[in-house]
Amino acid sequence: MKDDKKPARRSQAWFGRDDRDGFVYRSWMKNQGHPHDLFDGRPIIGICNTWSELTPCNAHFRELADWVKRGVWEAGGFPLEFPVMSLGETQLRPTAMLFRNLASMDVEESIRGNPIDGVVLMMGCDKTTPSLMMGAASVDLPTIGLSGGPMLTGRFRGQKLGSGTGVWRMSEEVRAGTMTMEEFVEAESCMHRSKGHCMTMGTASSMACMVESLGMALPGNAAIPAVDARRFTLAQLTGRRIVDMVREDLRMSRILRREAFVNAIRTNAAIGGSTNAVIHLLALAGRIGVDLKLEDWDKLGSHLPCIVDLQPSGESLMEDFFYAGGLPVVLRELGEQGLLERDALTVNGHSVWDNVREAQCYDREVIRPWNQPLRAEAGIAVLRGNLAPDGAVIKPSAATPELLRHRGRAVVFENIEHFHERINDEVLDVDETCVLVLKNCGPRGYPGMAEVGNMPLPPKLLRKGVRDMVRISDARMSGTAYGTVVLHTAPEAAAGGPLALVRDGDMISLDVPARSVTLEISDEEMAARRAAWQPPTPPRRGWARLYVDHVLQANRGADLDFLVGGSGSEVARDSH
Numbered sequence: 085m086k087d088d089k090k091p092a093r094r095s096q097a098w099f100g101r102d103d104r105d106g107f108v109y110r111s112w113m114k115n116q117g118h119p120h121d122l123f124d125g126r127p128i129i130g131i132c133n134t135w136s137e138l139t140p141c142n143a144h145f146r147e148l149a150d151w152v153k154r155g156v157w158e159a160g161g162f163p164l165e166f167p168v169m170s171l172g173e174t175q176l177r178p179t180a181m182l183f184r185n186l187a188s189m190d191v192e193e194s195i196r197g198n199p200i201d202g203v204v205l206m207m208g209c210d211k212t213t214p215s216l217m218m219g220a221a222s223v224d225l226p227t228i229g230l231s232g233g234p235m236l237t238g239r240f241r242g243q244k245l246g247s248g249t250g251v252w253r254m255s256e257e258v259r260a261g262t263m264t265m266e267e268f269v270e271a272e273s274c275m276h277r278s279k280g281h282c283m284t285m286g287t288a289s290s291m292a293c294m295v296e297s298l299g300m301a302l303p304g305n306a307a308i309p310a311v312d313a314r315r316f317t318l319a320q321l322t323g324r325r326i327v328d329m330v331r332e333d334l335r336m337s338r339i340l341r342r343e344a345f346v347n348a349i350r351t352n353a354a355i356g357g358s359t360n361a362v363i364h365l366l367a368l369a370g371r372i373g374v375d376l377k378l379e380d381w382d383k384l385g386s387h388l389p390c391i392v393d394l395q396p397s398g399e400s401l402m403e404d405f406f407y408a409g410g411l412p413v414v415l416r417e418l419g420e421q422g423l424l425e426r427d428a429l430t431v432n433g434h435s436v437w438d439n440v441r442e443a444q445c446y447d448r449e450v451i452r453p454w455n456q457p458l459r460a461e462a463g464i465a466v467l468r469g470n471l472a473p474d475g476a477v478i479k480p481s482a483a484t485p486e487l488l489r490h491r492g493r494a495v496v497f498e499n500i501e502h503f504h505e506r507i508n509d510e511v512l513d514v515d516e517t518c519v520l521v522l523k524n525c526g527p528r529g530y531p532g533m534a535e536v537g538n539m540p541l542p543p544k545l546l547r548k549g550v551r552d553m554v555r556i557s558d559a560r561m562s563g564t565a566y567g568t569v570v571l572h573t574a575p576e577a578a579a580g581g582p583l584a585l586v587r588d589g590d591m592i593s594l595d596v597p598a599r600s601v602t603l604e605i606s607d608e609e610m611a612a613r614r615a616a617w618q619p620p621t622p623p624r625r626g627w628a629r630l631y632v633d634h635v636l637q638a639n640r641g642a643d644l645d646f647l648v649g650g651s652g653s654e655v656a657r658d659s660h
């Protein structure tokens with residue numbers, strides 16, 4: 085089996101053996117019809133596929149994988165597709181985020197345990213991107229990302245209708261009595277009319293942009309619509325490229341350096357990206373050994389403008405972004421402002437600047453010039469204060485500017501059930517100056533850190549025309565959502581953070597320019613309330629129990645404590 089002209093491949097520890105084990109490794113694979121010469125030491129490429137009909141955003145991935153395989157074959161590799169846990173954001177209960185780390189373990193062990201030399205990560209729906217990136221990072225083989233692409237623009241009665249963002253807006257209109265249920269149901273078919281992931285700049289699109297700005301995917305990966313023929317072309321080129329990456333031994337750790345994360349954070353500001361990217365990139369950095377802190381988001385990105393006019397911050401959608409030139413244009417703008425780590429290496433072997441320096445913009449309404457931004461300061465602001473000693477985040481570009489400095493009376497919900505019980509109650513003592521506080525929706529509290537931070541407003545205020553209020557929680561928020569919403573408060577209520585101690589009627593002051601969020605009670609009162617606080621009962625068994633026992637707080641990416649870092653690609657050999 086040995087061919088001395090070829091370098092030893094990792095997969096040859098399985099297929100290059102001349103003994104009984106080699107027979108076993110090869111023979112069972114041959115039941116799929118693979119001829120003997122495929123085991124001769126050519127790069128074996130694992131195609132890590134999150135296809136699932138229960139993950140509608142990734143339901144086209146078997147077809148897409150075939151295009152990857154074409155490229156792998158063309159370049160002289162041997163593609164082998166394998167499934168991993170697929171997290172469908174809209175279907176999975178209690179929240180897909182509860183399973184991000186579980187899926188990452190599936191990815192990590194599936195890669196490490198199998199005869200694979202390089203990996204293509206097929207990612208789309210929100211959590212399928214970070215879970216695959218995190219798991220692969222802990223193995224650190226040559227790896228390339230391929231996103232499934234966004235859906236085509238939703239359209240309803242002549243208007244653009246964006247994933248998620250349109251739901252939040254229309255559901256408030258139904259509650260306010262300005263939209264009928266019939267219209268609401270009709271809009272369901274109009275919003276999602278093609279294969280692909282959410283086409284707003286929600287979490288899926290933001291994470292696809294993160295993958296590209298990190299240098300982990302070929303240029304153009306983030307924005308090509310799922311059904312555009314160029315998505316298939318990109319898949320084929322991705323398949324070709326991973327074979328060469330194996331030959332070059334271009335591993336994730338050579339790409340995911342600190343400068344890559346700096347580029348990603350700045351990109352997230354410039355695109356008006358999701359707050360969820362904060363948590364996912366912190367977790368990914370932890371896996372690959374890059375020292376990234378919550379404050380880095382503020383230091384590196386909060387003063388940058390948003391130049392991409394996409395919902396939820398703006399009006400357009402991912403299809404428009406693609407036609408305008410896509411992410412390479414944004415990266416070029418960053419580079420021209422001295423805000424891009426130009427030498428950061430990418431999967432194609434070129435620097436990020438080499439990839440984007442010639443990028444052209446074809447629609448300046450969608451990708452604005454740097455000096456005519458959509459929002460002047462758009463990145464993630466990190467807040468501190470006695471209500472969030474370990475930090476909280478807010479996306480100022482999605483907030484009401486007048487509310488970024490606000491003092492109001494707390495209306496407190498102990499958990500999401502308590503919120504649902506009270507929010508529609510006409511006698512709820514609340515007005516538009518109040519601050520809605522939601523507890524026990526953090527990593528441990530929910531558990532899984534649900535996307536409920538953008539709490540719906542009380543109907544009686546909606547009827548008055550109120551469309552935004554200050555809201556504070558330890559939850560996350562859908563990347564498609566908007567509002568003056570303080571998220572990821574750490575430590576969370578279920579971990580005994582000060583959020584747990586807020587009571588109805590307390591005064592809270594938010595000062596985003598000063599980066600503070602303050603509960604206006606004395607230290608003595610805080611201590612007295614803390615002494616009386618009782619931790620919630622943890623889940624009794626199963627994954628939820630393991631998760632609650634080990635999950636880190638949001639400011640550390642909500643990874644499990646024992647998953648931080650990696651174990652590399654070495655694996656003990658079994659014997660048949």
Ligand code: FES
Nearest residue numbers: 141209281282288
């Ligand atoms: Fe899958 Fe939005 S629900 S990307």
